[in-house]
Amino acid sequence: MQKIGVFVCHCGTNIAATVDVLRVVEAAAKEPGVVHAQDYPYMCSEAGQALIASAIRDKGLTGIVVCSCSPRMHEATFRKCAERAGLNPYMVEIANIREHCSWIHKDMEEATQKAIILARAAIAKVHLNTPLAAGHSQVTKRALVIGGGIAGIQTALDIAEAGYPVDIVEKNPSIGGRMAQLDKTFPTLDCSACILTPKMVEAAAHPNIRIFTYSEVERVTGFVGDFTVDIRKHARSVDMDKCTGCGLCQEKCPSRKTPDEFNRALGTRSAIYTPFAQAIPNVPVIDREHCIKFKTGKCGLCQTVCAAGAIDYTQSDEIVSEKYGAIVVATGFDTIKLDRFGEYAYDQSKDVITSLELERIMNAAGPTGGHLERLSDGRMPREMVFIQCVGSRCSDGRGKSYCSKICCMYTAKHAMLIRDKYPDVNVTVFYIDVRTPGKNFDEFYRRAVEQYGVNYIKGQVGKVAPLPDGRLRVSGSDLIDGKAVEITADMVVLATAIEPDPSARRLASMLTASIDTNDFLTEAHPKLRPVESPTAGVYLSGVSQGPKDIPETVSQAGACAAKVIGLLAKDRLTTNPCTAHSDQLLCNGCSACANVCPYGAISYEQREVNDHGVRGERRIAVVNNALCQGCGACTVTCPSGAMDLQGFSNRQLIAEVDAICR
Amino acid sequence: MQELIERAKALLADGTVSRVLGWRATDTPFGPEPAFFESGEELNEFVYNCFCGANLSKYLIESSALEGKTLAFLKPCDTYSFNQLCKEHRIDRGKTYIIGVGCKGKITVERLHELGIKGILDVEDAGDTLTVKTLYGEKSCPYSDAMLERCHACKGKEHRVADEVIGESADTTDTDRFAKVTELEQMTSKERYAFFQAELSKCIRCNACRNVCPVCNCRKCVFDGNAFDSVQKANATEFEEKMFHIIRAFHVAGRCTDCGECSRVCPQGIPLHLLNRKLIKDMDAFYGEYQAGEDTSTVSPLTAYTEHDIEPEAGKGGNE
Known part of the structure; x- marks a missing residue:
């Protein structure tokens, strides 16, 4: 029989205001096996933990139940406390009477009853707990960063600077990401390329960094400290060692009609190309879909002109398999498609553009050479309208419910830059709210309004209608004046919502990292563990976790790197002892468990089994405890109940359910 | 022969x-x-x-x-x-x-009994019809009328x-093999409960269904062990047969080939296959048609996770 201690936390008023803590103590004390029960205002505090420790020592407790907040919050705290007092840490159970009870109920009587029931369930479970011993696993001291934008570059640089090798995998032919497409950056208006490209160079030159461009993650196996990742290096058709980056091949390439992705398809590019002049590596790739040589077998001009002999049409995709201790997801974002927003006439007029397209138009290396002009006729616009929140904060289901966070600031930036460079262009911004809560952000926005005379109208645009003369009639409302507004504009710029890059979803399922309903990766704790995924060893950097601007991305990248460094600095990791094991007398050897195991932890062996005196060779499931993460999928799949999870055994769970139903 | x-x-x-x-x-x-x-x-x-x-x-x-x-x-x-x-x-x-x-x-004598043919001495298969010698003289019926439900x-x-x-x-x-399942689905939950209570209450826990079922082949059935206290629990509810049969249906889900042996051997004539068929019908709807045992390699949709698996919300619904 266990000697169980029950400790009920008030959590200040978080619990005590809704749950009669003393009655929980009273009820718990009456449960079989309970020899000690008490309450305390803050059980997690030093004094609270001291109470637990002394009760364990004084009364010789063999198991404890702490009725407090979620185990995600303080299970580790109380386990450590028990361990210090000489009790096996796995003899600790948490009854979550805060998140599961006091926070979600109003009626004190009902909440108290529920808290008692939850305590009773945990007591029933701890009766069946057994001491468990954690094992250890090795750490591969190398990190993988998926995505080579500013988030990925910064994370990789910080990890590399700490002395650990890092690989960056980037699906495009060059690193740089979205930031490389931007013209100027808020709130300082320094040129994006001027601050990004040195970092790209630094990453490429860093002895601890390897960059795989034009590559994608194909498969991930393993677990924290010991991931094995297959990286598909797409065939570049250009030998990276031989190419000198002279660019002659791109000049001579006769296939020039491919929409240029880097310029948001506002221009065209050759079939052999580098996305932009400062690309890293400065080695082009052949887009086989559009290359005449690959399409028809005739051409080969690039090979003829390449003095270095770098063009290789026979290259094929290569799979590189590498081990990593930690994986960082920095897959970034794209703007949403606008096909559900017909009212803005994006598909009907070339002069309705997204803000990212405007970035390219404003950029000196962009399709118009940095000259502000209408894409339809090349004329300078006189009247420009910016529409904010296109698809952001959208409640009708066509767009995104969240705020894309960066649009207010870049729209102020665009408006200001245009007014500065072309003072005779009128600029109007339609907005729902202007959100500028960053350092020097509001000052920046006010400059746009006060100093540059940008006309901000609070209200939404209902329709953009192309007129016969090629101009655009923008019909909106001014909520402050309470009247309809109509503007005849030459250009309309849509602050289009951003969404996670489409690769994030597939990647998340490969990494078994959770994503939210918007496909942003979920953090382990929104406040306390913002750069870690709930999946151990997986870290989040940049917009893949949620919308953010460059300063915030860079800070988060650094935070993420710090977490990775913290992991890689460890020589070994403590493994979770709550792993599955198979009862050889019950196992049918049917493979159902191996089919559902997401970690590949189950294998089979032929083994001679002595089943109550009857010997025979049987096919038996064997769990590799180093690979098992204790998810329990096998235990519910096993038809005979041979698979069971230590610390969460079927008996323990059923005992809890029984206690609840009693 | x-x-x-x-x-x-x-x-x-x-x-x-x-x-x-x-x-x-x-x-x-x-x-x-x-x-x-x-x-x-x-x-x-x-x-x-x-x-x-x-x-x-x-x-x-x-x-x-x-x-x-x-x-x-x-x-x-x-x-x-x-x-x-x-x-x-x-x-x-x-x-x-x-x-x-x-x-x-294949035919079954129970069907002949249901057709009102009693005192059977011998049955002769005459192609499309059956000639049955009984204590009360010779009777006949179409062959298909005496066939097992599964046929x-x-x-x-x-x-x-x-x-x-x-x-x-x-x-x-x-x-249509799902006709009866569809009929059950259209009942209210109370009607459906009453239907299964009436049927399953006939169960005498002889375990014939379990013993005959090809995929009910665990070395040790959870109902025979004490690992889960299932036996005691089943005995303790007012409706133990329900628990046994529903747990059994879940244990064979995704593995049941719908061979119909459970219903064939049930001495109480309980249409046990309906539980399995409901699960098969749902699996077909959620994951695409799947026939267990069609080959030896296809993984059952219930033990295969794919990126395109149906979201859990889709399973909700049904009649109250």
């Missing part, structure tokens, strides 16, 4: 197989039972007729552990169970020799696996 016996004798004689799994006559003409034969002499008792509904696949689990190969006679639908058991590594295919036998649907939802005349095939088979499907 004689051809089967001759072939079995030959395979025994030349040492290809060490034993034969088939059906043996019993003292009633409508009750042949599964049996192993180890010599040509024993094979003289072998019988194969319209009453040989028993699915022999499950017996091959035990014989897989024996020396030498076992020759088994499997009807087309039995081969699905055989494949399923091979997939679950319960049968060693290398230890078997499968002869696919022809089948035009009305026949899986087809193809043997999914066989080393050789002897005899012709026919597809005897003449109903």
